Amino acid sequence: MSGGRAEGPRNIAIVGPYLSGKTSLLESILFATGAVDRKGGVNQGNTVGDGSAEAREKQMSVEVNAATTVYLGDEFTFLDCPGSIEFIQEAANALVGVDAAVLVCEADPAKATALQPWLKLLDELDLPRFIFVNKVDRASGDVQTVTEALQAVSQKPLILRQLPIVKDEIITGYVDLVQGRTYVYRESGPSELIEAEGDVADALGEARFAMLEQLADFDDHLMEELLEDIEPEKAEIFRDLTDNMQAGNIVSVLIGAAERESGVRRLLKALRHEVPGHGTAAARAGVDPASKETVAQVLKTYHTQHGGKLSLVRLWSGSIAEGDVLNGDRVGSLGQLMGQQFNKLDRATAGQVATLGRMEGIVTGDVLTGGGEAPELRRAPRFAPVFALALNVENRNDEVKLSGALAKLMEEDPSLSVEQNESTRQMLLWGQGDQHLKVAVARLKSKYGVSVETEKPKVPYKEAIRKGVTQHARHKKQSGGHGQFGDVTVEIKPLPRGSGFQFGDSITGGVVPKQYIPAVEAGVREYLSHGPLGFEVVDLAVTLTDGKYHAVDSSEQAFKTAGRMAMAEGLPQCDPVLLEPILQVQVMVPNEHTASVNNLISGRRGQILGFDAREGWPGWDRVSAYLPQAEVGDLIVELRSLTQGVGTFTFEFDRLQEVTGRAAEQAMANAAA
Incomplete structure (x- = not known):
């Protein structure tokens, strides 16, 4: 059983789909813990998270934002991860260094599918997690329906721990099913305990018993108590919730409205009492947490205009001070981030997430040591690029400067890659989608002073x-x-x-x-x-x-x-003939969208080879097809539009094939232009 509340710093990733409210949740957490004295808003462009120029312009997270605060004496570092699937590599890189995750979603059962890539990523990294059902004040259905929809896309059982109180079609508070207590939300403050009456009391009893039945699947003693109609002690229920969450058996579901701070303090209490300590994550990563040797892992690289290069690291063992030498590089500065603000530290110790300044020779994913051989640690999964743009400098004198700027961009975002295509003589920037590359191009200009023009990649016809x-x-x-x-x-x-x-x-x-x-x-x-x-x-x-x-x-x-x-x-x-490259494509989508994807492929001159279930993804299909490369360039844009943003594909060259008719005429006309 659990040995009690964990001690020491905890690091929490906040993840979830675009527009689910992650940055607003972080802002309310920082306000509730006293880290900021005035809460910002995404629309106002003054939040701690999303502080970069690109994030402000697009009003969306485009990179990991770190913020460290203290809650009831415990240090927490929150890593607010981008929600757009185009920036999922950013999240994956950060997730290898956290103790647990909070998966934020909207209170809309129709949007449950959008959580599946995030749930799969958390499963792959074996991370304990909570689900925070946000925006319950705007819920389009009851929370039980939302939970059922979420359960359909989660491979782990979901334990609903709170029920909303609805009065005149407005959610005014919640029922805590563990404690059997009822609370009313108060604007910008803690919820207030009230007496449960009437329908609320009846709903509490039914929902609480259903929750206990789910927990009893993992605890024979609790099952015996329920069969004998014995009221279990609250300590036992909390212990079961904590142990099973940490073991990966269950996922606790909490509710709230982050912009109004509703449910935020209850979430913080759950994080404080139930998230495992540093040793659990260190062992999962492959490090002995008791070791005195310094071992750290780079989660994110930033190139800032005034502070130079900054490396966000998780310290797995040992300690780091300014001036220490790691992997042959001297630590130029040491601190922790509060969004865009750098706060100095005297020393970072095992379990903390810290920021190292001017470590020029290291990149995201590197394992840092004080001189010994670096251990093999768990790495983030890599997401293959699916979209490209051709780059041309506006000023030819910037060609050399462009190479250096792109190298720094790829240090900040390893999911970007550059290809010099010999057939088309174009420089291609590859990434996860149209918005991903637009952000990269904007950074080239704003950070490194290199203006580029973009165009569609040419097809290497033969x-x-x-x-x-x-x-x-x-x-x-x-x-x-x-x-x-x-x-x-x-x-x-x-x-x-x-x-x-x-x-x-x-x-x-x-x-x-x-x-x-x-x-x-x-x-x-x-x-x-x-x-x-x-x-x-x-x-x-x-x-x-x-x-x-x-x-x-x-x-x-x-x-x-x-x-x-x-x-x-x-x-x-x-009798010359034009040949076009044909790619073998594997399209992965939720099965309710399979018919639409078949139509999409056929409409792009594709040949469908067949489909089967996507391994490890319940409710998903894998559609195999041949597609002309000319039809694949913007495929990801339309595919995501059809599938709530979650569809994706992989591709590889298969053959050259003769092309005639209008497609051939268009290709030759484009080449002559």
């Missing part, structure tokens, strides 16, 4: 040929002194799809000297980079079969030019 030809070409030029002479005959043949390019020769008798044959190949390859239709030509064989040379005027450059001329004259006779 060309192939349907038939072969034998082509002669002569390059002859006389301009005084040595002239230029190269004469070649080449045989061009199509190859099976996927064969690439092959070059050979069947020269006999030295009609083309051996030293000039590589030059012919170079000329051929040069032309193939931009064929008759405007794209790289693939899947063909070119054989040099004959030629002539001049003892004085022939040169490598002359034969290179002749090889290029032979291809320019011969390939248009080979």
